[in-house]
Amino acid sequence: MVRAVLFDMDGVLVDTEWFYNRRRCAYLEEHGFVFDEIPDLSGSNETAIWEFFVPDDPVRREELRLGYRDYQKAHPVPYGELLNQDTKPVMEELHGRGVLQAIASSSYRSLINELVEIADVANVLDYTVSGHECSAFKPDPEIYLRAMGQLGVEPGECLVIEDSPLGIEAGKRSGARVLALKPHEGVHLDQSGADMVIDSLWDILDELG
Known part of the structure; x- marks a missing residue:
């Protein structure tokens, strides 16, 4: 039972999930990233997501991750x-x-x-x-x-x-x-x-x- x-x-x-994928890419595009298509990272966690986008530069990765916190506040989820x-x-x-x-x-x-x-x-x-x-x-x-x-x-x-x-x-x-x-x-x-x-x-x- x-x-x-x-x-x-x-x-x-x-x-x-679709909103998160698009918001994240919009932020990264403002920082020089270019996407032919939006990566679908649905269901992943924060650590894995930023390692996906910046696999080899932990300092840059952390800068982007922290900057995204402010971007999220400025672009909240329309729950x-x-x-x-x-x-x-x-x-x-x-x-x-x-x-x-x-x-x-x-x-x-x-x-x-x-x-x-x-x-x-x-x-x-x-x-x-x-x-x-x-x-x-x-x-x-x-x-x-x-x-x-x-x-x-x-x-x-x-x-x-x-x-x-x-x-x-x-x-x-x-x-x-x-x-x-x-x-x-x-x-x-x-x-x-x-x-x-x-x-x-x-x-x-x-x-x-």
């Missing part, structure tokens, strides 16, 4: 526009059925809190955790194991809802059953490692058992 559902955030609760409209009603339905819920995201704590506020789901969430509060990012399963520990559930009692290959691997390594939400149009992700690919968050309800 499923006692808890653990949600990734980006690409699951809010369709941000209200990108919010998955199924997020609140599905979470409310799960809460009504007594299912525990958590958000386990590689995003910063401030962004998780912002999404929770905009989606208006604080009253149905039992726990949230950021990858920046863990010792390792996905695909390490720590973030999901930590959420399970806080909720008092076993991996076999959990569904993990993910979209990216790294997140799917983290969920599987935690011992949970993993459902992959089909990505936003224009985002290409290998979801073959998931137990099932779902078209909508509503499909979670069919897997409660």
Whole structure:
């Protein structure tokens, strides 16, 4: 029986992956980068992303990474526009059925809190955790194991809802059953490692058992 559902955030609760890819490239273009096409780094973490763009110059890499923090503040995520409209009603339905819920995201704590506020789901969430509060990012399963520990559930009692290959691997390594939400149009992700690919968050309800 499923006692808890653990949600990734980006690409699951809010369709941000395509926005992140484009915003990042717009910033880098201002610093001399040229792109024939926008690299799709959906589901990756901050360290891996900047190593991808600047593999051989750690000083330059850090300068760009820190500069991007200010660029992000000047170009915030329009969460209200990108919010998955199924997020609140599905979470409310799960809460009504007594299912525990958590958000386990590689995003910063401030962004998780912002999404929770905009989606208006604080009253149905039992726990949230950021990858920046863990010792390792996905695909390490720590973030999901930590959420399970806080909720008092076993991996076999959990569904993990993910979209990216790294997140799917983290969920599987935690011992949970993993459902992959089909990505936003224009985002290409290998979801073959998931137990099932779902078209909508509503499909979670069919897997409660």
